[in-house]
Amino acid sequence: MSLYKIKPLHLGDITRPKANMIYGYKGTEVQDFPLIAYYLEGEHKILVDTGGSHPESPQGKKAAPYKRTPEQELDVALQKIGVDPADIDYVIFTHLHWDHAANNHFFPKAKLLCQKKEYESLSDPNYPNKGYEMENIMKYKYELLDGDVQVVDGISVVLTPGHTPGMQSVVVDTDMGKVICTGDLVTLRESLTYNPPRFNALLYDDSALDDMQESLNKILAISRKVLPGHDPEVFTPGMGLG
Numbered sequence: 001m002s003l004y005k006i007k008p009l010h011l012g013d014i015t016r017p018k019a020n021m022i023y024g025y026k027g028t029e030v031q032d033f034p035l036i037a038y039y040l041e042g043e044h045k046i047l048v049d050t051g052g053s054h055p056e057s058p059q060g061k062k063a064a065p066y067k068r069t070p071e072q073e074l075d076v077a078l079q080k081i082g083v084d085p086a087d088i089d090y091v092i093f094t095h096l097h098w099d100h101a102a103n104n105h106f107f108p109k110a111k112l113l114c115q116k117k118e119y120e121s122l123s124d125p126n127y128p129n130k131g132y133e134m135e136n137i138m139k140y141k142y143e144l145l146d147g148d149v150q151v152v153d154g155i156s157v158v159l160t161p162g163h164t165p166g167m168q169s170v171v172v173d174t175d176m177g178k179v180i181c182t183g184d185l186v187t188l189r190e191s192l193t194y195n196p197p198r199f200n201a202l203l204y205d206d207s208a209l210d211d212m213q214e215s216l217n218k219i220l221a222i223s224r225k226v227l228p229g230h231d232p233e234v235f236t237p238g239m240g241l242g
């Protein structure tokens with residue numbers, strides 16, 4: 001079995017009410033949430049998500065408060081850990097929102113993988129597709145994955161709808177067992193300390209509540225070692241996985 005090492009890349013911070021990020025959370029705190037891509041090093045060089053648009057771009061300004069330092073540019077962050085962006089083989093998108101799919105131009109040779117359902121939802125007139133920077137993401141060609149599939153030995157995806165209709169989580173075989181990059185199904189690891197565990201508060205519509213719960217149950221049945229979509233704890237040694 002092929003094993004991978006995971007390196008989280010810090011690609012800026014947005015400032016948001018915590019209640020927007022954890023379903024059922026009642027507190028009123030506002031805090032910084034990092035934008036994150038995960039680099040997976042093993043038999044192949046794989047990236048999960050590509051981070052957000054530049055804070056000074058029209059989309060970046062729309063997302064304010066949002067800040068990013070020069071070191072938090074995706075190409076710089078990869079080079080800092082010794083990875084040439086041109087060497088990335090696969091980019092797997094948890095979903096195509098502006099803060100997860102904005103820097104695809106660094107990877108001209110990589111295969112860009114997203115769920116068929118995610119891609120198709122973008123042309124559904126009934127889908128309230130806020131959160132997508134359409135002009136940017138539509139410049140690229142994606143390979144469409146249909147449901148739960150193995151991408152390569154050691155890396156698979158599971159369909160986990162709720163935040164978007166076609167969101168997927170990435171299951172990575174590591175020396176500590178299966179670790180799951182959840183995208184925005186789970187925002188903070190704190191979400192799992194509640195009983196029952198909580199998912200992200202931003203659902204694509206009200207009917208997505210059941211989808212969210214089902215998706216959360218689905219990933220927790222695979223592993224409780226999760227790397228959430230916007231948790232600063234993943235940058236601590238051991239990624240907070242204990």
Ligand SMILES: [Zn+2]
Pocket residue numbers: 097099100184229230
């Ligand atoms: Zn996000």
